[in-house]
Amino acid sequence: VVRTIVVANQKGGVGKTTTVANLGAALSARGHKVCLIDLDPQAHLTMHFGIDPMSERAGMYDVLTADTSLAEAAVGIESNLTIIPSVIDLAAAEVELAGAVGREQILRDRIDAKPFAYEFILIDCPPSLGLLTLNALSAAREVLIPLQPHFLALQGLGQLLETVSLVRRRINPDLTVAGVVFCMFETGTRLAGEVVRDVKEFFASARGGETPWSDARVFQSQIRRNVKLAECPGYGTTISHYDPSSHGATDYNALSEEFLAAFASD
Amino acid sequence: VVRTIVVANQKGGVGKTTTVANLGAALSARGHKVCLIDLDPQAHLTMHFGIDPMSERAGMYDVLTADTSLAEAAVGIESNLTIIPSVIDLAAAEVELAGAVGREQILRDRIDAKPFAYEFILIDCPPSLGLLTLNALSAAREVLIPLQPHFLALQGLGQLLETVSLVRRRINPDLTVAGVVFCMFETGTRLAGEVVRDVKEFFASARGGETPWSDARVFQSQIRRNVKLAECPGYGTTISHYDPSSHGATDYNALSEEFLAAFASD
Numbered sequence A, B: 001v002v003r004t005i006v007v008a009n010q011k012g013g014v015g016k017t018t019t020v021a022n023l024g025a026a027l028s029a030r031g032h033k034v035c036l037i038d039l040d041p042q043a044h045l046t047m048h049f050g051i052d053p054m055s056e057r058a059g060m061y062d063v064l065t066a067d068t069s070l071a072e073a074a075v076g077i078e079s080n081l082t083i084i085p086s087v088i089d090l091a092a093a094e095v096e097l098a099g100a101v102g103r104e105q106i107l108r109d110r111i112d113a114k115p116f117a118y119e120f121i122l123i124d125c126p127p128s129l130g131l132l133t134l135n136a137l138s139a140a141r142e143v144l145i146p147l148q149p150h151f152l153a154l155q156g157l158g159q160l161l162e163t164v165s166l167v168r169r170r171i172n173p174d175l176t177v178a179g180v181v182f183c184m185f186e187t188g189t190r191l192a193g194e195v196v197r198d199v200k201e202f203f204a205s206a207r208g209g210e211t212p213w214s215d216a217r218v219f220q221s222q223i224r225r226n227v228k229l230a231e232c233p234g235y236g237t238t239i240s241h242y243d244p245s246s247h248g249a250t251d252y253n254a255l256s257e258e259f260l261a262a263f264a265s266d
Ligand SMILES: Nc1ncnc2c1ncn2[C@@H]1O[C@H](COP(=O)(O)OP(=O)(O)OP(=O)(O)O)[C@@H](O)[C@H]1O
Pocket: A011, A012, A013, A014, A015, A016, A017, A018, A019, A040, A044, A125, A126, A127, A183, A184, A185, A223, A224, A225, A226, A227, A228, A229, A230, A231, A233, B010, B011, B012, B013, B127, B150, B151, B152, B153
């Protein structure tokens, strides 16, 4: 069974792209076949792997608006890691698809159209809850929420969960929240401690209820702020290749381990 | 003459809201009458001042889609500082206005409709180049670009400048780029040094040309990473009230001084 995971948070700059790139790479390094999908018109995930989003290649725009299959748009990165890149036209897709029948389910159709020989699909989303993110939520089984432990970043959590609820009720009954992972974590700051406590309390009080997040976990593995994570996209690679001994590599490795253990027990 | 400045960058989480709140407050503390406009449906600027975006009050949604004037939606913060808040419906405005005649110029109409007794208007934008940001660019004279000195944040600069060019050519001939301010600056990292050098070279080579950014400056004042800046929104206030002796307060003060000096010489 393919595990399709959407990495979403409408707050900007909280670590979505960095998490898809590095968690994806860590899962594939452990032998799992992983496909990454770049649904952000700004194409940062595509750039993270050194791929030029302005090139003529087929990308997610063609998959969503034309007859290009996911397999045709796929670009191999390593033996177990593939990416479906974003090209700059993807921004036009939001407007072009606004009137399409079942416009939120185009991506799901494309994924279901061809048997997909991957174990994990990770989808990177833009910083909004627009049509592209809705397509990801409709195609996925689980939502992973990267969260910067800051006041402003915490404010949007309610709205994101609300949107997940709506998608689950109206379009995708399988959708659940896998959990929250704290990114850019600055250990020792009072602010981070307060936000983590608030988030843990929120999910603890929802446990066992009927919401899409009643089984969600706050991942123990926190991704510490580490400049190497901001450097590696400039070299078109992931942290485990760029600096395997850095905190960034250790933290994303630990997250991949916890992620696999969490799934195994499901 | 009112100076209308749009603070824009489609990259998420680079310091747009923090800059509008704290630069605005620093300018008003120096005796200038300042109005802040929250054009982000996520309403982070509104929250930064402790205002509830879910409350029934009139906000930017009503100004853009109904007959509410800016003055009616305005909320006084201090003697020289006013905000026009965002309410959660603002996200609907993008869709509702998509078919309106001159849809990018609604905000400009509203600002021009009533003589505005402010010296500075600072507009906070969402992390996208959609209709709300286009409204801000059409209404403003200057664009201030907050930039995190990271590889991924640098990639979108070209597209942002391209969009400024289009707006200037087709809608707003007065639009120019005031400059770039580096936010969340981590002194001493090689990455920050490289990005700053690249950006300075880019604007230096454009100087004296015919582009909207040929007079743009890279502000000397850099806003250093400082957790107090992330704490103060949780208290509904700005850095100069929350912790006037912090780096954050010093840096935004220095930026306001440089900003005023730059304008004085225009
Ligand atoms: N743990 C970390 N430590 C230091 N820098 C980080 C970390 N995680 C991400 N970054 C950097 O911070 C910036 C924001 O991260 P990223 O782009 O992954 O967030 P995002 O949520 O995808 O942003 P957007 O909303 O614009 O899509 C990037 O420049 C990235 O390189």
